[in-house]
Amino acid sequence: MYIALIVFLVFGLFILLSSFFTVKQQTAVVIERFGKFLSIRQSGLQLKIPIIDRIAGRVNLKIQQLDVIIETKTKDNVFVKLKVSVQFMVVKETVYDAFYKLEYPHDQITSYVFDVVRAEVPKLKLDDVFERKDDIAIAVKRELNEAMTTYGYTIINTLVTDIDPDIQVKNAMNRINAADREKTVAEFEAEASRIRIVAKAEAEAESKRLQGQGIANQRREIAKGLVESVDVLNRVGINSQEASALIVVTQHYDTLQAIGADTNSNLILLPNSPQAGSDMLNNMIASFSASNQVGELMKKRNEKDHRSKDHKIENHSSTDHSEIQDKEE
Structure with a gap:
């Protein structure tokens, strides 16, 4: 009697416990009664x-x-591997279709992805595959949505996450990219070198200009000083020739002193006798005189050539005029 009661209680407890069940969040449970669909229970x-x-x-x-x-x-006969990630979910309102109409959704999705990719990629070259991978993903999503909606699934997104060409093609592409980058580097280096050369040349030109301007200013000031020195010497009774000789001798010995004081100067041999200043002055005067004579001769020759050329032009014009009159007569 007690055993039968215990068995009855255990059986009753089992029946009671099997009457209740829990459904987790984001899950739907399909209930059947005697093998026939009854209802869908939510969380x-x-x-x-x-x-x-x-x-x-x-x-x-x-x-x-x-x-x-x-x-x-691809269109240019390059074998390539593409990794397509498909994100999908079952619509809550179509759990019945997802459970009863389609048994292996992953296989179905894989088949459609293969079909779309192998229809789209052969139309494109390898470079276009990389550039238009988003277009491929959109085509896959569109095709999957049309097919999987019937089975209660919706496609959230499709992504082409990896494009892996054949290893030989990949190496060739890397070499091409490396060559392009080396070319770009060479162009930038050449441009930088050109800029440095131009900047250096401009700096040297500016330096020469300033140096020439400084030398011109120096010589102008020296000339002014010489004129003032000659005027002072003339006032004390020394004529211009004597004053010039005195100035030349003074400059000569000042130059010798400056060369001797410079520790970095090279060896220079200059005349240092008292007569050296007079000789330098006489040589300078003779050079100036010869230069003036040569200049006068060249000026006269140019004037003579110019007159001869004008005379020829006048004769040619008169001849042409005579020929015109003869023709008119």
Whole structure:
């Protein structure tokens, strides 16, 4: 008697416990009664009739991701592997279709991805595949949405996450990119070198200009000083020739002193006798006189050539005029 009571209590407890079940968040449970669809239960504590009702299955309502790797050939006959990531989920209102119409959703999605990619990629060259990978992803998403909506699935997004060409093609592309970068580096280095050369030449030209301007100013001041020195010497009774000789001798010995005081100067041999200043002055006067004579001769020759040329032009004009009159007569 006690054993039968215990068995009855255990059986009753089992029936009571099997009447309740829980459904997790973002999950749907399909309930069948004697093998026939009864209802869909959402998250929370649920009740069913023991033995009569049973849980046929649970459907995940979270966003899922499927990575599909496809190998195909481009328009320029390059084999390439593409990795397409598909993000999808079951719509809560179409759990019935997702559970009963499609048994292996991953296989179905993979088949559609293969079909679309192998239809789109052969139309493109390898470089275009990299540039238009978003267009490929959009085409895959459009095709999948049209097909999977019937089965209660919606496609959230599709991404082409990896494009892997054949290893030989990849090495060739790397060499091309390296060559292009080396070319760019060479162009920048050449431009930088040109800028440095131009800047250096401009700096040297500016330095020469300033140096010439300084020398011109120096010589102008020296000339003014010499004129003032000659005027002072003339006032004390020394004529211009004597004053010039005195100035030349003074400059001569000042130059010798400056050369001797410079520790970095090279060896220079200059005349240092008292007569050296007079000789230098006489040589300078003779050079100036010869230069003036040469200049006068060149000036006279140029004037003579110019007159001869004008005379020829006048004769030619008169001849042409006579010929014109003869023709008119």
